Amino acid sequence: MSLLLGVVCVPPAVRATDADVAVAWEHLGRHLANDALGALQKSGAPDSREAALAEAVVRIDLQPVTDAGLRKVEAQLSELARGRDEIAAAAAYLTGRLYQVHFFTPDPVRAAQIYAQLADKSPASFWAQLGLVKLMLLRLYVLPEAGDPAARVAAAGALLPRVTQPELQRDALIVLGRGRLFHGQPVAGVLADLLAADRIGGLTGLRRVELQLQIAELSRREKLWEQARVYFERYLAENEVDGRMATVKAKLAEIAAAQRAEGPSS
Amino acid sequence: MRRGKFRLMLAVFAAGYLVALWWVFTRSAPLVSARPVTIRFAHWQIEKGPPDGIRAVIRRYEELNPRVKVEQVEVPGPVYRQWVRTNLTGGTATDLMEFAYWLQGMNDVPVRYFEPLTAAMSETNPYNRGTPMEKVPWRQTFADGLYEMISQSPEIGQVYGATLSQGSSRLFCNRELLKKITGSAAPPVTLADFRTLCAQVDDYARRTGVVLRPLAGSYSNAQWLADFVMFGTLTGMSLELDREGYLARWPWQAQSDYLLGRWNYRRPEVKAGFAMLREFTQQMRPGFSQLSRDDALQEFVRGAALFIYSGTYDATSLKRLAPFPVQAMRLPQPTKDDPVVGPYVVGPYKDGYLGTSFELYLNKHSPHKAEALDFLRFLTSVEGGQLFMDHSGWLSSVRGVKVPPEMEIYRGSMDGHSAGPQYMGVGPYSTMAFWQHLNLLVGPQGSVDKFVEALENGMRKQVTEDARVQIRTDLEAIRAVDTEIAAMNALNRLQAPDPARALRQHALASNQTVAEINEGQAAWVLQRHGYRQP
Numbered sequence: 057m058s059l060l061l062g063v064v065c066v067p068p069a070v071r072a073t074d075a076d077v078a079v080a081w082e083h084l085g086r087h088l089a090n091d092a093l094g095a096l097q098k099s100g101a102p103d104s105r106e107a108a109l110a111e112a113v114v115r116i117d118l119q120p121v122t123d124a125g126l127r128k129v130e131a132q133l134s135e136l137a138r139g140r141d142e143i144a145a146a147a148a149y150l151t152g153r154l155y156q157v158h159f160f161t162p163d164p165v166r167a168a169q170i171y172a173q174l175a176d177k178s179p180a181s182f183w184a185q186l187g188l189v190k191l192m193l194l195r196l197y198v199l200p201e202a203g204d205p206a207a208r209v210a211a212a213g214a215l216l217p218r219v220t221q222p223e224l225q226r227d228a229l230i231v232l233g234r235g236r237l238f239h240g241q242p243v244a245g246v247l248a249d250l251l252a253a254d255r256i257g258g259l260t261g262l263r264r265v266e267l268q269l270q271i272a273e274l275s276r277r278e279k280l281w282e283q284a285r286v287y288f289e290r291y292l293a294e295n296e297v298d299g300r301m302a303t304v305k306a307k308l309a310e311i312a313a314a315q316r317a318e319g320p321s322s
Numbered sequence: 323m324r325r326g327k328f329r330l331m332l333a334v335f336a337a338g339y340l341v342a343l344w345w346v347f348t349r350s351a352p353l354v355s356a357r358p359v360t361i362r363f364a365h366w367q368i369e370k371g372p373p374d375g376i377r378a379v380i381r382r383y384e385e386l387n388p389r390v391k392v393e394q395v396e397v398p399g400p401v402y403r404q405w406v407r408t409n410l411t412g413g414t415a416t417d418l419m420e421f422a423y424w425l426q427g428m429n430d431v432p433v434r435y436f437e438p439l440t441a442a443m444s445e446t447n448p449y450n451r452g453t454p455m456e457k458v459p460w461r462q463t464f465a466d467g468l469y470e471m472i473s474q475s476p477e478i479g480q481v482y483g484a485t486l487s488q489g490s491s492r493l494f495c496n497r498e499l500l501k502k503i504t505g506s507a508a509p510p511v512t513l514a515d516f517r518t519l520c521a522q523v524d525d526y527a528r529r530t531g532v533v534l535r536p537l538a539g540s541y542s543n544a545q546w547l548a549d550f551v552m553f554g555t556l557t558g559m560s561l562e563l564d565r566e567g568y569l570a571r572w573p574w575q576a577q578s579d580y581l582l583g584r585w586n587y588r589r590p591e592v593k594a595g596f597a598m599l600r601e602f603t604q605q606m607r608p609g610f611s612q613l614s615r616d617d618a619l620q621e622f623v624r625g626a627a628l629f630i631y632s633g634t635y636d637a638t639s640l641k642r643l644a645p646f647p648v649q650a651m652r653l654p655q656p657t658k659d660d661p662v663v664g665p666y667v668v669g670p671y672k673d674g675y676l677g678t679s680f681e682l683y684l685n686k687h688s689p690h691k692a693e694a695l696d697f698l699r700f701l702t703s704v705e706g707g708q709l710f711m712d713h714s715g716w717l718s719s720v721r722g723v724k725v726p727p728e729m730e731i732y733r734g735s736m737d738g739h740s741a742g743p744q745y746m747g748v749g750p751y752s753t754m755a756f757w758q759h760l761n762l763l764v765g766p767q768g769s770v771d772k773f774v775e776a777l778e779n780g781m782r783k784q785v786t787e788d789a790r791v792q793i794r795t796d797l798e799a800i801r802a803v804d805t806e807i808a809a810m811n812a813l814n815r816l817q818a819p820d821p822a823r824a825l826r827q828h829a830l831a832s833n834q835t836v837a838e839i840n841e842g843q844a845a846w847v848l849q850r851h852g853y854r855q856p
Contacts, residue, residue, distance in 0.1 A: 078816045085809035086686060087434055087802065110812065117805045142815060146808060153804050157797055182811065189835055197842035223828040227835045234839050237566060238846075260829065262473050263836060266568060273567030297466040299676050299740030300569045303561070306669065306739075307569075 080110045089117040105143045109136055123160045130154050148174045149183035156190060164198045175218060185224045188215050192228060196235040205239030222256050229253035243274055265298060276307060281315050357391040361694045364395040365420035366402040367680060371638030375714025382709055383700045390693050410435045413687060417694035421683045423474035426750055429795040432482045433802045436683040440481045449703030455722045464719050470677025483683040484702045485719040489634035490674025490734045491546045493653045498646045499628050509651040516654050520605050523628050538627035539606025540618035547631050548599050552744035554655055555595035558668040559585060560742025571742035577749060577789045578847040587774045591666035596763055596770045598662045603764040611760060634732040638715030650731050674734025678719035749788025752781060789848055796841045803834040
């Protein structure tokens, strides 16, 4: 009887529901870390993988951010990363980000290892694909063993075929194209990457303007007049207020003059 | 005697009581507002004009919305940065506040404290009903489509605020004095005309014995003049340095360019720009660099200077304070035949600001977010913009507002090159060094060479510090995006798929990656070229 009474009297375990976790993520999306934590703790300690991931991310954003606090987050994320679901992939990616940009003393080598392992484990996941883009950045600019500029570009380029989600493939192409340019590689390769990125599309605002202008101006410098003209004109058609319009019009006049000078075959 | 004293006291008491009654019923604010919601709006535009314009908008808004009271909080510019930081951190900030991307050391503020308005900006503004802007998304109702604000956003692509005004730097002229000196009120058309006019002013002052200078002078006015001169002279250099093909150069790129030895202050076009700056500042009174913007304004309104080169934000103050008609005009630009900078001029250049400004942000922690957003919509509607402009004398940022002909000249022009910074410093440390040494250029014993040598001595260290600051602030913004990407992804997992949210997740990832390209390249330059680690 007393056992039965005990069972009856024990309050049911309080679970942070998916709705609570969703509220927490809504707050996190607006950097309201304290509100997000409040939403998670309203129903007690996190008791699902969803809630645990949300709490770890809250603590990345919660002020004051300390290295010791981030180490605790890393432990939480490492635990979550052991699974094989989307949460595990997100946790592994975020662990990589901790090592790449969040810890006060970054460890790019460790970050690169984590991204590579994630890409092997869950290659199709958004997080693994995004991790590959970040790994390209590390190979291009940060990792000590990546070698001379040409070797760096080659090492980053080797990752490109593994990035298959269109938006991330586009970003990877931009990373690679700009990396080639920065490291003094031939412009033809740069243009090939940027044109491929443009074919995927989906960029808006300033990113789109930058891509259009970069393709146009690099084409002009390579004397690819028609390609330059098309992209400069596309820029003019799509932008009403950008400060570079007068310069673009001057470039178009130069292109027209060059085409006239070279004759109809240009 | 005693009775007389008593009567006097009684009379004083009665008079005091009557004055108190009159005060309570006619002047004082009620102890408890009759309106259930009070929103507060802080800004630093306390020149003559803007507070009047905002008051007019508030009056009309309160007529339309009897539930809401709006209070304007005017904070002086010199303390604004500290005021914002303290109040945001302490949770006592106003519901709406002015902010700007260029406020030093405040890069983290929008993401942490302001509510993104991206979604609201894609909807129409209900206060534009019955106007040509009725069916236009709110963002596109601004003269620049908020392009400038978005391009400077710490979270690229995200809209964090709305703008109220637009303006430019212009030459303001004392027309009566101009006519007295030259016999004509015609403004100078070319830079050669302007130089001739300056000589005529000096001659007039000598002949008549009056204290008169061609340009009113202060540190700030010299800064704006320097912007004008250096921007035009160095457009060609910016385009030459543009290896990436953006047709522009940003200060963070100019930092790397400097550290890689691609430019320095000894380049001939930079020295030519400095020579012209020296020539222009010599038209100001000696010691101008110790004077404030207010000193220059007073110098102009008391007729001791023919022109003042200032922002159009001073136009209302000038017109209200000057006892003579003031005319705004463009300062003529140097051309290819200019004897000082001609060889480096690539053509006409941007004259004025293309973007809109006076940026207003919504406090993420405001208890009255809906009402504050509603007021912001009214403030930046066609009606609100018109009221603001008519009562402030500042150009409205809103399309569809009727601009009087005399204010058309305040608008920036789109018909010139706009390719880069002015190179008067490329970050906080180098900029400070530039202005600290300026006396070596503009002082009586100054010269271009003295100034350049002083600048170059130590500039590498300053630019290195600038690059480190830039990388640090970029990383802060980059880190903040990780949380948002995780949040968008989780919400798409937990809730019904939302294409807009998925789009946002990819836009965030894309923008963050591009920011990391820039940061990676800047860090590479520091690490691989013998500078200190970031």
